Amino acid sequence: MKLTLSEPKFLKDSVSIISDLVTEASFKITSDAIELIAMDPANVAMVIFKLLSSSFVEYNVKEEVLLSINMNDFKQVLRRAKANDSVTLEIDDNKFKITFKSNTTRTFYLPMIEVEDKQQKVPDLKFKSTITTTSDILNEAVEDADIISESVTFIVENKELTLIAAGDLSKAHINIKADNDTKIVCDEEKVKSKFSIEYLKKMIQGSKISNKVMLQLGNDYPLKIEYMVLNKVQLAFILAPRVDND
Amino acid sequence: MKLTLSEPKFLKDSVSIISDLVTEASFKITSDAIELIAMDPANVAMVIFKLLSSSFVEYNVKEEVLLSINMNDFKQVLRRAKANDSVTLEIDDNKFKITFKSNTTRTFYLPMIEVEDKQQKVPDLKFKSTITTTSDILNEAVEDADIISESVTFIVENKELTLIAAGDLSKAHINIKADNDTKIVCDEEKVKSKFSIEYLKKMIQGSKISNKVMLQLGNDYPLKIEYMVLNKVQLAFILAPRVDND
Amino acid sequence: MKLTLSEPKFLKDSVSIISDLVTEASFKITSDAIELIAMDPANVAMVIFKLLSSSFVEYNVKEEVLLSINMNDFKQVLRRAKANDSVTLEIDDNKFKITFKSNTTRTFYLPMIEVEDKQQKVPDLKFKSTITTTSDILNEAVEDADIISESVTFIVENKELTLIAAGDLSKAHINIKADNDTKIVCDEEKVKSKFSIEYLKKMIQGSKISNKVMLQLGNDYPLKIEYMVLNKVQLAFILAPRVDND
Numbered sequence: 001m002k003l004t005l006s007e008p009k010f011l012k013d014s015v016s017i018i019s020d021l022v023t024e025a026s027f028k029i030t031s032d033a034i035e036l037i038a039m040d041p042a043n044v045a046m047v048i049f050k051l052l053s054s055s056f057v058e059y060n061v062k063e064e065v066l067l068s069i070n071m072n073d074f075k076q077v078l079r080r081a082k083a084n085d086s087v088t089l090e091i092d093d094n095k096f097k098i099t100f101k102s103n104t105t106r107t108f109y110l111p112m113i114e115v116e117d118k119q120q121k122v123p124d125l126k127f128k129s130t131i132t133t134t135s136d137i138l139n140e141a142v143e144d145a146d147i148i149s150e151s152v153t154f155i156v157e158n159k160e161l162t163l164i165a166a167g168d169l170s171k172a173h174i175n176i177k178a179d180n181d182t183k184i185v186c187d188e189e190k191v192k193s194k195f196s197i198e199y200l201k202k203m204i205q206g207s208k209i210s211n212k213v214m215l216q217l218g219n220d221y222p223l224k225i226e227y228m229v230l231n232k233v234q235l236a237f238i239l240a241p242r243v244d245n246d
Numbered sequence: 247m248k249l250t251l252s253e254p255k256f257l258k259d260s261v262s263i264i265s266d267l268v269t270e271a272s273f274k275i276t277s278d279a280i281e282l283i284a285m286d287p288a289n290v291a292m293v294i295f296k297l298l299s300s301s302f303v304e305y306n307v308k309e310e311v312l313l314s315i316n317m318n319d320f321k322q323v324l325r326r327a328k329a330n331d332s333v334t335l336e337i338d339d340n341k342f343k344i345t346f347k348s349n350t351t352r353t354f355y356l357p358m359i360e361v362e363d364k365q366q367k368v369p370d371l372k373f374k375s376t377i378t379t380t381s382d383i384l385n386e387a388v389e390d391a392d393i394i395s396e397s398v399t400f401i402v403e404n405k406e407l408t409l410i411a412a413g414d415l416s417k418a419h420i421n422i423k424a425d426n427d428t429k430i431v432c433d434e435e436k437v438k439s440k441f442s443i444e445y446l447k448k449m450i451q452g453s454k455i456s457n458k459v460m461l462q463l464g465n466d467y468p469l470k471i472e473y474m475v476l477n478k479v480q481l482a483f484i485l486a487p488r489v490d491n492d
Numbered sequence: 493m494k495l496t497l498s499e500p501k502f503l504k505d506s507v508s509i510i511s512d513l514v515t516e517a518s519f520k521i522t523s524d525a526i527e528l529i530a531m532d533p534a535n536v537a538m539v540i541f542k543l544l545s546s547s548f549v550e551y552n553v554k555e556e557v558l559l560s561i562n563m564n565d566f567k568q569v570l571r572r573a574k575a576n577d578s579v580t581l582e583i584d585d586n587k588f589k590i591t592f593k594s595n596t597t598r599t600f601y602l603p604m605i606e607v608e609d610k611q612q613k614v615p616d617l618k619f620k621s622t623i624t625t626t627s628d629i630l631n632e633a634v635e636d637a638d639i640i641s642e643s644v645t646f647i648v649e650n651k652e653l654t655l656i657a658a659g660d661l662s663k664a665h666i667n668i669k670a671d672n673d674t675k676i677v678c679d680e681e682k683v684k685s686k687f688s689i690e691y692l693k694k695m696i697q698g699s700k701i702s703n704k705v706m707l708q709l710g711n712d713y714p715l716k717i718e719y720m721v722l723n724k725v726q727l728a729f730i731l732a733p734r735v736d737n738d
Contacts, residue, residue: 073662076639082632095663104629104668106636111661137350140328144352147322169357170319171341176350383596386574390598393568415603416565417587422596 001029001065003089004058008081008100010233011051013208015078017235018047019071020202026115029065037120045199046238048122055232057086068115069096077108123238125224127216129156129186133176135207135227138215141174142200148172151242152197154217157190161215165197191217193241203237247275247311249335250304254327254346256479257297259454261324263481264293265317266448272361275311283366291445292484294368301478303332314361315342323354369484373462373470375402375432379422381453381473384461387420388446394418397488398443400463403436407461411443437463439487449483493521493557495581496550500573500592502725503543505700507570509727510539511563512694518607521557529612537691538730540614547724549578560607561588569600615730619708619716621648621678625668627699627719630707633666634692640664643734644689646709649682653707657689683709685733692717695729 005011018025018036025038025047036049053059077098081087085100095109145152145165149172155162161184163174178184206213206227216224220243226236251257264271264282271284271293282295299305323344327333331346341355391398391411395418401408407430409420424430452459452473462470466489472482497503510517510528517530517539528541545551569590573579577592587601637644637657641664647654653676655666670676698705698719708716712735718728 080632080636080639103671103673104633104666106633106667107665108636108640109663140326141350141352144326144354147326148354171355173353174350175352179349181349386572387596387598390572390600393572394600417601419599420596421598425595427595 001062001089001091002058002060003029003034003056005055005087006057007083008078008085008087009083010055010209010229011087012078012081014049014051014233014235015071016075017202017205017208018049019075020205021045021047021199021237022071024068024113024115025071026066026068026119029061029067031061031064037122039120040199044196044240045203046120046122048234048236048238050234052232052234058088065091067091067096068113069110070113073110074098077110080106080108123222125216125218125222125238127218127221127224128188129184129191129217131156131161131182131184131215131217133161133182133213133215135204135211135213137176137181138213138225139204139207141176142197142204144172144174146197146201150197151194152200153192153194154215154223155190155192156184156186156217159184159186188219191219193217193220193223194244195223195239195241199239203239206235206237209233209235247308247335247337248304248306249275249280249302251301251333252303253329254324254331254333255329256301256455256475257333258324258327260295260297260479260481261317262321263448263451263454264295265321266451267291267293267445267483268317270314270359270361271317272312272314272365275307275313277307277310283368285366286445290442290486291449292366292368294480294482294484296480298478298480304334311337313337313342314359315356316359319356320344323356326352326354369468371462371464371468371470371484373464373467374434375430375437375461375463377402377407377428377430377461377463379407379428379459379461381450381457381459383422383427384459384471385450385453387422388443388450390418390420392443392447396443397440398446399438399440400461400469401436401438402430402432402463405430405432434465437465439463439466439469440490441469441485441487445485449485452481452483455479455481493554493581493583494550494552495521495526495548497547497579498549499575500570500577500579501575502547502701502721503579504570504573506541506543506725506727507563508567509694509697509700510541511567512697513537513539513691513729514563516560516562516605516607518558518560518611521553521559523553523556529614531612532691536688536732537695538612538614540726540728540730542726544724544726550580557583559583559588560605561602562605565602566590569602572598572600615714617708617710617714617716617730619710619713620680621676621683621707621709623648623653623674623676623707623709625653625674625705625707627696627703627705629668629673630705630717631696631699633668634689634696636664636666638689638693642689643686644692645684645686646707646715647682647684648676648678648709651676651678680711683711685709685712685715686736687715687731687733691731695731698727698729701725701727 022038034051088099090097100106149165153164159178161176165172209227214226268284280297334345336343346352395411399410405424407422411418455473460472514530526543580591582589592598641657645656651670653668657664701719706718
């Protein structure tokens with residue numbers, strides 16, 4: 001296989017975000033796309049990443065390849081890519097070969113590793129509510145909640161999304177109404193689920209990919225957060241809810 | 247009470263600076279202003295803060311309120327305010343309620359606490375010298391002294407302000423002459439006092455409020471540092487001198 | 493002696509870089525220049541610094557002076573210089589006196605110390621290859637190598653400079669071809685030497701002085717890295733090779 005990107009941004013940003021959640025993972029490289037579906041070690045979060053062949057200036061994949069690597073090593077290498085470097089991905093002598101080209105040619109070789117559970121599947125989820133908003137609004141809301149507590153409750157009700165974080169004595173309510181920036185669809189009168197802020201903070205880094213985000217929710221049900229650039233890249237996360245007795 | 251600021255800057259910056267000196271404090275909210283007078287826990291520094299009602303777009307205070315809170319919690323909340331957020335302060339169900347409004351509505355509730363010595367009074371001081379200069383000049387002088395020693399001596403003599411810091415083997419002299427930027431008035435031939443640089447570094451953060459600063463000095467006497475924006479905000483500090491045997 | 497620079501940049505940047513390699517050193521101040529030749533404490537690296545009298549607006553040296561000081565103290569003082577400060581260097585009462593002048597006058601006094609081996613000599617080296625390139629290209633190459641290993645091999649062959657860093661399982665090749673930016677001269681078919689990346693990272697800070705750099709190399713031989721601004725300043729480093737058994 002030989003794949004060349006004319007600019008490294010989407011791959012670089014995505015790998016950087018993913019490496020905060022999963023340390024080792026497998027990319028499946030098909031004739032259509034580079035894909036990754038992986039669970040974090042605590043089994044709380046799933047990452048779904050797809051970089052479409054249409055993002056590449058050269059995309060030559062003869063047969064499907066499963067490329068298992070240490071995500072942190074890959075992130076370290078991609079951080080060395082400058083904005084105007086072209087990036088070529090190959091497999092050479094059982095090593096993963098990454099080449100940056102501008103006025104110099106810089107080649108990195110990373111070991112391919114053995115990963116268990118290579119073939120994760122995206123679970124079939126039925127959400128009750130779908131919200132599209134700007135990445136900024138979601139980022140601010142999660143960061144607001146972060147100063148108060150370690151978890152935050154998402155409530156969709158009356159065309160409004162409300163995030164509630166409660167500490168021992170302090171509390172935060174973030175209220176986001178449907179408007180030009182924010183579309184809220186909900187099949188039920190009220191939908192409510194609670195999530196870890198630590199995980200959310202890693203996922204909202206997806207705002208580097210797109211300034212739009214889609215949220216999908218249910219009642220005490222997983223949250224799906226999705227960043228997408230049409231015909232280029234998709235980065236999505238599924239986060240298990242916190243179900244507690246309060 | 248209900249108080250609304252159209253932009254959070256003065257409150258946000260002031261609370262951030264004050265929280266470096268005092269951890270818990272009481273705001274007195276009168277029909278004219280929000281005021282705070284507090285000593286640092288070591289009783290070396292006093293903070294005097296006043297945000298005038300004319301800074302607010304809505305200022306509704308029926309009776310004087312004493313609002314005691316943890317300054318660090320308040321700082322954390324105010325840091326979440328964006329430049330174009332309006333900020334509303336209320337008391338709701340015995341909690342301090344802070345609301346930020348822009349495209350979203352974000353509400354924080356902080357506990358009100360018990361504070362000893364709520365009613366600090368500004369001491370009646372008679373200074374011998376008054377200097378007005380730019381915040382930059384004072385900031386640079388304090389930071390210069392900081393690389394040499396933990397204390398710095400302020401001397402006013404011959405229409406000049408000199409800061410002297412002496413280490414074991416090193417020394418710094420910062421000489422500031424009266425000119426267009428700097429006015430120096432002194433009732434005595436020479437005035438001299440020594441202060442802690444650690445405290446000064448916290449106080450000169452007041453340069454975020456105004457690019458002008460007023461210093462008032464005496465002989466082995468407290469220093470008053472004052473930042474002010476006319477009809478808006480006043481942030482002043484009184485720092486006890488270091489009197490040593492040299 | 494009395495020496496005045498109209499702007500502190502070259503002295504400030506050079507002393508900052510040198511202080512990362514040597515803690516105490518002697519400047520020789522002659523009628524032509526301020527010079528420093530010093531070894532790092534581990535005897536692996538030599539620094540050669542020369543700030544020519546033509547850089548100064550005032551250069552008054554009656555007899556040669558040997559000025560031994562703590563480089564870190566000197567760096568701390570020079571960091572306080574603002575871009576538009578004039579800098580005057582003097583010896584006053586057996587102290588090293590540094591004065592910054594703009595709207596204020598700020599004077600620092602540092603102790604002069606005793607240094608062993610004051611009079612280092614630059615060794616007489618015969619290099620096989622000389623390369624001139626941009627500081628950016630060298631910086632990127634060293635930083636690329638840094639993510640893989642603690643040492644890097646420089647190879648000059650076929651009008652190309654290649655840097656190779658090898659980790660346990662990972663590897664990086666940085667290939668720099670002769671072109672408009674890069675001139676490569678080599679007296680032998682192939683030249684190869686290995687160096688510590690930790691030291692190289694300190695030396696490439698010389699890019700603050702000039703965006704051009706000259707490299708001189710041999711076989712298992714020291715590397716000389718030189719940054720120069722004509723008629724102003726020269727900052728060069730000699731780095732001993734790592735000779736290992738592979």
